[in-house]
Amino acid sequence: MTNPGPKILVFSTEKISDPAIDLAGLLKMHYQARAYTIIVPCSSAIKPRWVMFAFEQGFDGVFIAADGTDCPYDTACTDKTAQILTNTQKQMKERGIDPARLKMAAICSVCSEPFVKYIKSFSEYLSQNN
């Protein structure tokens, strides 16, 4: 049986990054089918326990499609999401999980192409480091 490739959990945001992921589909920009999205209101609302839970459940990688500077809620969103990333990666290290398995990038509402590129390169990284 062929290796189906790594499984990635994507946290997208309702108003900013999820529209970009929809747009990627609309434009038939293909990426790995084993990337699954859970929508949250804001990337600064992602709890580290959800990320850790995803790894416990068998996800190979978690990608945070962050609001970045477009966040409709908070101008400090980028820093706050980055802090969540740092805190979570610390927990990952403590549990022997490669911190690079958690990736974050700002995805604006029209950033469909960057999203697809990130998922492809992340998937490649996860495949090579499995």
Next chain:
Amino acid sequence: MSNKIGVYICHCGNNISEYVDVERVRDSIENEKGVHIARTTMFACADSAQTEIIDDIKDNALDGIVIASCSPKLHLQTFREVAKRAGLNPYNYVQVNIREQGSWAHSDDPEGATEKAISLVKAGIGRTRFSKSLEHFTISAKNSVLIIGAGIAGMRAAIELAEMGTRVYLIEREHFVGGRLSQWGVLCSLNETGKELISRIYKRLKELDNITLFTGAEVISKAGSSGNFEVEIKITPRHVKTKCDPEGLQKAIDACPVEVPDEFNFYLTNRKAIFKNFDSEFPEAPVINMENCNRCGECLKYCDSIDLDQKTEIIKLEIGAIQVCTGFDPYEPKEGEFGYKTIDNVITLQQLKRLVELNEKQLFLNGKQIHNIAFIYCVGSRQFGKINGNNQYCSRYCCTVAIHSSLIVGKKYNDISCLHFTRGVRTYGKQELIYDEASQKGDIFFHFDENSPPTVEKSGNKTIVKVNDVYTDQIELGVEADLVVLVSGMIPRKDNSVVAILKTPVGRDGFLNEIHPKLRPVETVIDGVFISGAAQGPKNIEETVNSTLSAASKVNALICNEEIKLEPTIATINEETCEWCGKCLEACPFNAISQITHNGKKIASIIETNCKGCGICTPVCPVDAIDIIGYTNVEIESMIIELAK
């Protein structure tokens, strides 16, 4: 908690089922815990399907539903209404996106798309099991709108909204209103010129006290969200005060030594650094373009209304909604495309329209009188086959405008004959009558296909258009033309910087993208931002006004009550586990958290009217005592469990 769930998997015609095996998805989830009904449906959004879902909910006392179809941005509200009509709380409904993030994204991998759809539906079922019944709450919203672009779309929207009681800020990047319409002469199916129509609309606009017009103005930043946006507007000065002596101003214009190509006339003529495009243009005062002005001071000798030291201003506006009416640019052919810029009597359709306005009794170009015109159609549009370019769309208005121009030319100058080299004439609807009129007048229509476009060549002093005409069995025909008019279509605005600020999506064609072309044609994925007119794709004037009035209605419906219904998905505190530390208060951008005493213990409390449900307070809690309703640990983790299987 929902224990009796109905699951519906949509074919979406074949948008989903072409790549996702929807029957397999249904078979895979029908025995999931809590699933009472599992069906596939051709179009879940169709009236008949909605009725079937309502009947299922009522007949089976369902307490939760999952619909796997398109993006929730398109139909979340539709299906919440279905739930409501069946007596089910709309928050016991979960939409699963298996189209944009399923079949379309993985059309190269049907097996992967199907497996993904199964996992996503299972995750949706998992989430539904833990869903709660909720009610909306409301926030205050400003009943004011920013309309970007003062062409016919923006001006009509402004009037309509102002008449409905909304405060309107209308901004125009140029120093005069009217947009493209003010450049056109007599309009098709009207006995009125573009500038006359604009003048009429402008006069009505000035009668309404609740419209403020800023010219030379553009958006430079946007913050906030639907109902409560804050925007910054940069206003470039016109350097001429509005009250001025017309005679003195004319002398000042005459004295200006600077001449530059005139963009209003598509560079057929020159203008001064101080200028007005035509006498009846609005606002009444001319403008000095400081990019052209050499500050020689000659104009100051004749007119004390001129102020070369006026400064750029930046103002802030608080508004509830934004309507984008930024219009289009005409396609400009590449150098050499059908002889453009390499043969001196080849011009565009837009240039012809201006040329007709500039020539009264006889039509001249470069000093040569015109007796016959060859129109070459679909230049910059429908670029297939051997026609290079990425503009695959039809620009809709150009067939009509070309034929209408031929009629105008015929009536105005008597002795001009017109030849049309088309790819099939698209004068749809009532516009067909002018096609018939042109044929009756004696215009000759040739037909070429995309693999054999016409050529334009110079032979001595003559310009020859050659075509392999479909109507005469592809025989090559050659005609001499005094003037070749390239019937060029519409393209998105070249300077579309406002898109980057508003973050409104654009489609593959570069025009602004609506949520759905048929069902939500003027809304964007950015809540509170609406689009209309040719900014979202080629449209004629009628279609532009239809679209802009539609958008104005949507704007009004959103903000006219000065409150917006918001999702009840706000933060909630676990009173048992919270041990007030204040970190949530520090994190909250909306001052939505206060400290209270509960059973003798200090804890956090949510101020519901301030909370926007962003969830930023949740990860900072050291004891995990805050959740966002709808995004609780149990809901998110139930989805993760299903997706990880």
